[in-house]
Amino acid sequence: MSTMELADGKILASSADGVGRITFNQPEKRNAMSVAMWTGMGEALEMFAEDASVRCVILQGAGDKAFVSGADISQFEKVRNNADAQGQYDKLTSAGRARLSAYRKPVIAQIRGFCMGGGLGIAMSTDIRIASDDSQFGIPAAKLGIAYGFDMVRALVDLVGPAHAHMILMTGERFDAKEAERFGLVNKVVPVAELEATVAKLAATMAGNAPLSLLTNKQTVKQVLMDRADRDMDAYKRALAACFDSADYKEGRRAFMEKRKPAFTGS
Structure with missing residues (x-):
C-alpha cells in the first residue's frame, strides 16, 4: 500500500482492499485545516472517485490528539480578517468542500480527539461517523465572533435537530463523545483501542457490498433530505x-441461492 502526499505532505492518501484512506496530517496543529489542505483533500477524493477498485473512503486525523481541530487560525489574519476576505477564503476552499458534500462513494469519519468547528463540518459531510470515547466536539463560532455558513448549519440541524443545534451553536462549548452520540451526531462511540479495528471492519463490509447499491442508497438518502422541489x-x-x-x-x-459470498464488480 503506497501513500501519496498532497498539500506538501499535510494530506496523505492511500488505498488497499477496496478502501481509500485520507489522513489530515498536521498533528503539530491538531490537524487544523489550511487552505492547501482543503485543496489536497479534494484532489484525494477525486483520485479515489476515479478508481473503480476503491469502494469506500475513510477520513482520519494523524496522531492521537485530533481528527481535525478546525480551521488553521494562524491563517485567519491573512485570509479571513473581514467579510470580503472570508468570501475569498470560501472560494479557495469551496472545491474541496463541494467535492466532499457531493461525493458519490460512501465516506466514513474515523474520529479521535478534537473534532471542532470546520473539522466537525467535515465529519458531518461524511456518511458514517465512528468516534473514540476520548473525542471532543464543538463549534466555537460564538467565542470567535463569527457564524457558520448555511450548508454546515443545515447539516447540523439535519443530524441533531434544532434544539441541540441551538445549544451547540449558542454556547460554543465542547462536549464529549457520549453527548455527541446522544445528540445523534455520531453513529457509534468505541474505546480508543478499538477505533481502528471497528472502522476497518465497517469499511471492509461496505467495500464487499454491491457498489451500485451503495451509490444509489447514498443518493436516495440525500434526495430524501432535500426540499421536495429540489429532488431529482x-x-x-x-x-x-x-x-x-x-x-x-x-x-x-x-450467491444467496448458493450460500456463498457474492463477488460484486460494480456492473
Missing part, C-alpha cells in the same frame, strides 16, 4: 433501475 426523482428512478438491471444483482441472487 428521474435521476433516482434511473439509478434504481440500474441496480435491478445490473450484473451484480444477478450475482447477488446466485
Whole structure:
C-alpha cells in the first residue's frame, strides 16, 4: 500500500482492499485545516472517485490528539480578517468542500480527539461517523465572533435537530463523545483501542457490498433530505433501475441461492 502526499505532505492518501484512506496530517496543529489542505483533500477524493477498485473512503486525523481541530487560525489574519476576505477564503476552499458534500462513494469519519468547528463540518459531510470515547466536539463560532455558513448549519440541524443545534451553536462549548452520540451526531462511540479495528471492519463490509447499491442508497438518502422541489426523482428512478438491471444483482441472487459470498464488480 503506497501513500501519496498532497498539500506538501499535510494530506496523505492511500488505498488497499477496496478502501481509500485520507489522513489530515498536521498533528503539530491538531490537524487544523489550511487552505492547501482543503485543496489536497479534494484532489484525494477525486483520485479515489476515479478508481473503480476503491469502494469506500475513510477520513482520519494523524496522531492521537485530533481528527481535525478546525480551521488553521494562524491563517485567519491573512485570509479571513473581514467579510470580503472570508468570501475569498470560501472560494479557495469551496472545491474541496463541494467535492466532499457531493461525493458519490460512501465516506466514513474515523474520529479521535478534537473534532471542532470546520473539522466537525467535515465529519458531518461524511456518511458514517465512528468516534473514540476520548473525542471532543464543538463549534466555537460564538467565542470567535463569527457564524457558520448555511450548508454546515443545515447539516447540523439535519443530524441533531434544532434544539441541540441551538445549544451547540449558542454556547460554543465542547462536549464529549457520549453527548455527541446522544445528540445523534455520531453513529457509534468505541474505546480508543478499538477505533481502528471497528472502522476497518465497517469499511471492509461496505467495500464487499454491491457498489451500485451503495451509490444509489447514498443518493436516495440525500434526495430524501432535500426540499421536495429540489429532488431529482428521474435521476433516482434511473439509478434504481440500474441496480435491478445490473450484473451484480444477478450475482447477488446466485450467491444467496448458493450460500456463498457474492463477488460484486460494480456492473
